[in-house]
Amino acid sequence: MSTVSIISDAIRRFSRTVSGVIALGICALSAVVSVSGCSKEGDVREPKEFGGPASVTLILSSGSGESAGAGTRVQSGADLNVDEENIIHCIKIFAFKHDPGFSQNDEMVGYASFDGLGGSGRHYLPMSLTASGDIDFYVIANDIYTESTTVLGENSGRSDIEGLRFTGLRQADGVCAIPMSNIIGDRTAIDSNNFTFKIEESSSDAPQLIPIDVTRAMARLSFYFAKTEQSTEVSVNSISIAGQGPGSAGCFTADGAPDGYYSQDSSIGLFDTKTTIEEVNPDGYLDEEYLQYLSDADSYLLPNTYGSDDPDELPPGTDNQTFVYTVYVDYSVNGSEKTKTIYLPVVSPNDWIKVKGIFNTSVDDVELDVVALYWEQSNMDIVFN
Numbered sequence: 067m068s069t070v071s072i073i074s075d076a077i078r079r080f081s082r083t084v085s086g087v088i089a090l091g092i093c094a095l096s097a098v099v100s101v102s103g104c105s106k107e108g109d110v111r112e113p114k115e116f117g118g119p120a121s122v123t124l125i126l127s128s129g130s131g132e133s134a135g136a137g138t139r140v141q142s143g144a145d146l147n148v149d150e151e152n153i154i155h156c157i158k159i160f161a162f163k164h165d166p167g168f169s170q171n172d173e174m175v176g177y178a179s180f181d182g183l184g185g186s187g188r189h190y191l192p193m194s195l196t197a198s199g200d201i202d203f204y205v206i207a208n209d210i211y212t213e214s215t216t217v218l219g220e221n222s223g224r225s226d227i228e229g230l231r232f233t234g235l236r237q238a239d240g241v242c243a244i245p246m247s248n249i250i251g252d253r254t255a256i257d258s259n260n261f262t263f264k265i266e267e268s269s270s271d272a273p274q275l276i277p278i279d280v281t282r283a284m285a286r287l288s289f290y291f292a293k294t295e296q297s298t299e300v301s302v303n304s305i306s307i308a309g310q311g312p313g314s315a316g317c318f319t320a321d322g323a324p325d326g327y328y329s330q331d332s333s334i335g336l337f338d339t340k341t342t343i344e345e346v347n348p349d350g351y352l353d354e355e356y357l358q359y360l361s362d363a364d365s366y367l368l369p370n371t372y373g374s375d376d377p378d379e380l381p382p383g384t385d386n387q388t389f390v391y392t393v394y395v396d397y398s399v400n401g402s403e404k405t406k407t408i409y410l411p412v413v414s415p416n417d418w419i420k421v422k423g424i425f426n427t428s429v430d431d432v433e434l435d436v437v438a439l440y441w442e443q444s445n446m447d448i449v450f451n
Contacts, residue, residue, distance in 0.1 A: 122273050212245050227318075285415065286365075339362060
């Protein structure tokens with residue numbers, strides 16, 4: 067009699083005297099014998115069978131770039147010239163057998179590295195696989211520009227890849243770019259989770275096309291201002307951000323897996339060039355064509371699961387109040403200096419947080435609007451008025 071049969075018989079005998087716990091007992095014991103889920107007797111999943119070699123071409127869509135200034139002063143305190151024209155410079159792709167619960171799940175069946183890409187739009191990336199079947203693909207771009215203790219390469223395992231964390235950005239050969247990766251959806255939804263695909267055995271003459279979307283692993287922070295009257299003298303003197311928030315982030319989850327939260331008394335400067343606001347906007351339009359963009363104030367943020375629903379109010383809860391991104395805008399109106407404190411919303415990968423302010427001398431304090439957009443500029447649900 068098999069081990070599974072002996073255990074199942076024991077469970078049936080036990081269930082005659084103890085009711086209400088049999089289902090839990092079966093699931094727990096099934097786990098001991100490596101049976102996935104709560105299985106019936108004899109219903110033990112065998113390791114998947116994989117086919118022969120295959121050739122594939124991954125099609126990556128990287129969206130379109132837009133010129134930007136310097137950034138990740140939030141994390142590193144350094145001015146970095148982040149390239150938003152050529153948003154992808156290098157790509158690494160890792161392919162593994164998809165067979166959760168079995169050792170072959172950790173078998174790499176393909177690795178490819180592409181450098182010197184440049185440009186935006188689609189990238190066609192051919193690679194060879196040693197096996198076909200259900201295959202997982204990890205795709206990461208611009209990883210060499212991250213501050214990280216992990217260096218990914220052809221010998222990296224699943225744990226190395228999914229465990230990759232970075233604290234900010236760095237320059238390499240005079241270039242800096244935002245890391246990008248494929249966000250993994252439901253791992254069981256093969257062919258529709260941006261991660262696992264059914265690969266047919268094939269030759270390089272007829273490679274299978276695999277579409278994968280990559281997402282920026284950081285958010286972008288920008289500032290836009292205007293004044294309501296030509297005669298009003300308005301200047302933005304400096305912008306800074308409180309020294310608090312996540313210390314690191316990951317690359318393959320929808321929330322960016324922020325971690326290592328910290329809080330310190332000092333703030334970090336984002337912008338210190340006194341700038342006169344020339345744009346006159348009497349009707350209070352928030353469209354960017356009616357606002358003055360402070361390109362030198364651009365910065366880049368690690369994802370943050372703590373945030374405020376109101377830019378003027380701290381959210382309840384000690385952790386929220388301690389770790390929410392807090393921005394200070396020092397400005398002058400007709401020679402009178404003031405400071406505006408802004409609490410940013412929850413920050414997700416690929417968000418574009420746009421702080422928009424219209425200075426009006428008819429009120430005691432300036433009113434600013436914080437608008438959260440996807441980097442591709444489609445509207446999000448969060449709009450602060």
